[in-house]
Structures are given as C-alpha cells and as structure tokens.
Amino acid sequence: MITWWQIILLSALAFWMIIDQLTVYWVNNPLCIGMISGLIMGDIKTGLIVGATLQLMVLGVSTYGGASMPDYMTGAIVGTVYAVLAGKGTQFAIGLAVPVGLLMVQLDVLARLANTFFQKRGERFINENNPKSAGRNAWLGIFSWGFSRAIPVFLLLLVGNSIVKAILNAIPVWLTNGLKVSGKILPVVGIAILLRYLPTKKYLSYLIIGFVAAAYLKIPMLGVALLGLALALINYQRQSEAQPKAAVSEYENAEGEYEN
Numbered sequence: 384m385i386t387w388w389q390i391i392l393l394s395a396l397a398f399w400m401i402i403d404q405l406t407v408y409w410v411n412n413p414l415c416i417g418m419i420s421g422l423i424m425g426d427i428k429t430g431l432i433v434g435a436t437l438q439l440m441v442l443g444v445s446t447y448g449g450a451s452m453p454d455y456m457t458g459a460i461v462g463t464v465y466a467v468l469a470g471k472g473t474q475f476a477i478g479l480a481v482p483v484g485l486l487m488v489q490l491d492v493l494a495r496l497a498n499t500f501f502q503k504r505g506e507r508f509i510n511e512n513n514p515k516s517a518g519r520n521a522w523l524g525i526f527s528w529g530f531s532r533a534i535p536v537f538l539l540l541l542v543g544n545s546i547v548k549a550i551l552n553a554i555p556v557w558l559t560n561g562l563k564v565s566g567k568i569l570p571v572v573g574i575a576i577l578l579r580y581l582p583t584k585k586y587l588s589y590l591i592i593g594f595v596a597a598a599y600l601k602i603p604m605l606g607v608a609l610l611g612l613a614l615a616l617i618n619y620q621r622q623s624e625a626q627p628k629a630a631v632s633e634y635e636n637a638e639g640e641y642e643n
Contacts, residue, residue: 385424385468390540392423393460398533400456401494402525413437417459421467429476430463436477437462437484439574454487455480457532461539478561483539487532494531498524589614 396419404411410419414434421430437455462480469475501524508517583590589611596602596610 385464385540389423390537393420393464393540394533394537396420396423397457397460397536398529401454401528401532404456405528411456413441413455413459416456417463420460420463424464424467426463426467429466430459433462433466433476433480434459437480440481440572440576452488453481453484454491454532455484457487457536458484460536464540474564478564483535487535490531490535494528497527497531501527586618589618 396416400410400416403409410416412434414431414437417430417432417434417437418427419430420434421427424430437459441452441455458480461483462476465479466476501520505517505520505524508514508520578590592614593607593611597604597607602610
C-alpha cells in the first residue's frame with residue numbers, strides 16, 4: 384500500500400528531476416531516479432534494477448537543440464512503484480515504464496509551449512526595463528516544466544494500490560507476458576543504438592572480449608566493467624606512447640627534406 388507521504392515525495396522528485404536536467408545535472412539519469420524511488424518505496428534493489436535497465440536505453444541519447452526525447456526518468460518512478468505494489472517482477476514494470484516515458488514526450492512539448500508564454504512576458508518586461516517582473520516570469524517558467532512531470536506522476540500514484548492491482552488482474556496473461564518480454568528486449572535495443580554511434584568497427588576486438596566474458600565466462604557485470612576499464616587504460620597508454628614517436632618521425636622527415 385502506498386502512503387500519502389510517499390506520493391508527495393515521489394511527486395516532488397518528479398518535479399525536481401526535470402529542473403535538475405535543465406540546470407545542475409545532479410540526478411539526471413534513470414539509474415539515480417530509480418534508486419531514489421526505490422528508497423522512498425522501501426525497496427532500493429527493485430529501484431536499482433528498474434533504473435539500471437532504463438539507463439541502458441538512454442545511453443548516448445540526449446535532447447540536443449531543444450528536441451524532446453522519451454522521459455525514462457519519469458518511467459523509472461512509475462515502473463519502480465508499480466513493481467513494488469504489484470509484485471509481478473521488474474521486467475513487467477520496465478515494460479510498463481516505457482509507454483510512460485513515450486507519453487512524456489507529448490507533455491514535454493506542452494511544457495515548452497507553456498514556458499514560451501512566460502519567456503515572452505519576460506522579454507517584454509526586459510524591454511520595459513523592469514528586471515524584477517522579468518525575473519519573476521523566469522521563475523514561473525520553471526513551474527511549467529516541473530508540473531509537466533509532477534502532475535502525471537501524482538495522478539498515477541493517487542489511484543492507489545487496490546486500483547492498480549485490480550487493473551493488473553484484469554490485464555490478460557498474454558499482454559502481461561508480452562510486457563515482460565519487451566522489458567527484456569528493450570535494454571538490448573538501447574545498447575544497439577549506442578553501438579551505432581560508437582567506433583565499433585575500430586574496437587570490435589574489445590566488444591568480442593566483453594561479450595565472451597559476460598555470455599560464456601559468466602563474469603558479473605562489475606567484473607566486465609573492470610575488464611573494460613583495464614582494456615581502455617591499455618589502449619590509452621599505447622596511444623600516448625605512440626604519439627611522441629610519431630612526432631619525432633615527422634620531425635626527422637621534415638628535417639631530411641629541408642637538408643635535401
């Protein structure tokens with residue numbers, strides 16, 4: 384059962400996370416949001432699993448040039464809460480969190496439109512040499528961003544545990560299983576998107592080493608990450624040692640051409 388103070392804290396977290404994304408970047412990722420949501424719900428392990436899985440979907444993706452992107456941080460809050468309340472597993476919660484993140488794209492557009500109203504008022508006050516009113520409208524624009532996340536999360540959590548369970552019990556088994564399967568597939572899609580923009584062909588050997596370590600040797604994810612760090616350090620050291628030699632070789636060639 385979710386309590387009133389948990390609803391308030393989670394709604395406040397949803398309000399703050401978008402402000403954080405636009406300003407200081409302290410908790411601007413699904414992993415941190417999932418962990419905090421799990422802490423509020425009393426199940427930090429579930430929050431970490433949901434947040435880490437959604438984190439894989441946003442690696443290498445950002446909102447450049449004011450473009451809207453799926454808000455999987457909001458999805459991490461909703462997914463963590465429903466995973467704890469429903470008890471149907473994290474994969475089901477992840478499959479449920481993805482549509483929430485996609486829905487937030489539309490609400491993000493509405494937040495931008497609302498913020499434009501305040502910014503236009505601020506520009507008018509600046510032209511009228513009224514900095515106090517201009518600053519006030521800049522602060523009001525923040526609320527349009529925060530409420531675009533806080534209100535949907537508040538409404539989704541306000542329905543309560545009994546209604547959530549009733550809805551989940553009414554969902555057919557094939558749909559529940561489909562959401563679980565999609566929850567397992569989506570992290571792979573996120574990694575594939577990331578590999579699309581990385582120099583994968585150049586470092587294919589490192590990718591194969593990591594795959595063998597995880598899939599065949601069954602090394603835990605932390606061990607694979609440490610192995611990747613070691614390989615990255617080796618590659619960095621080799622490149623650092625090769626640069627002075629290349630510079631000396633270019634200097635000797637240039638000097639030889641000058642003497643001739």
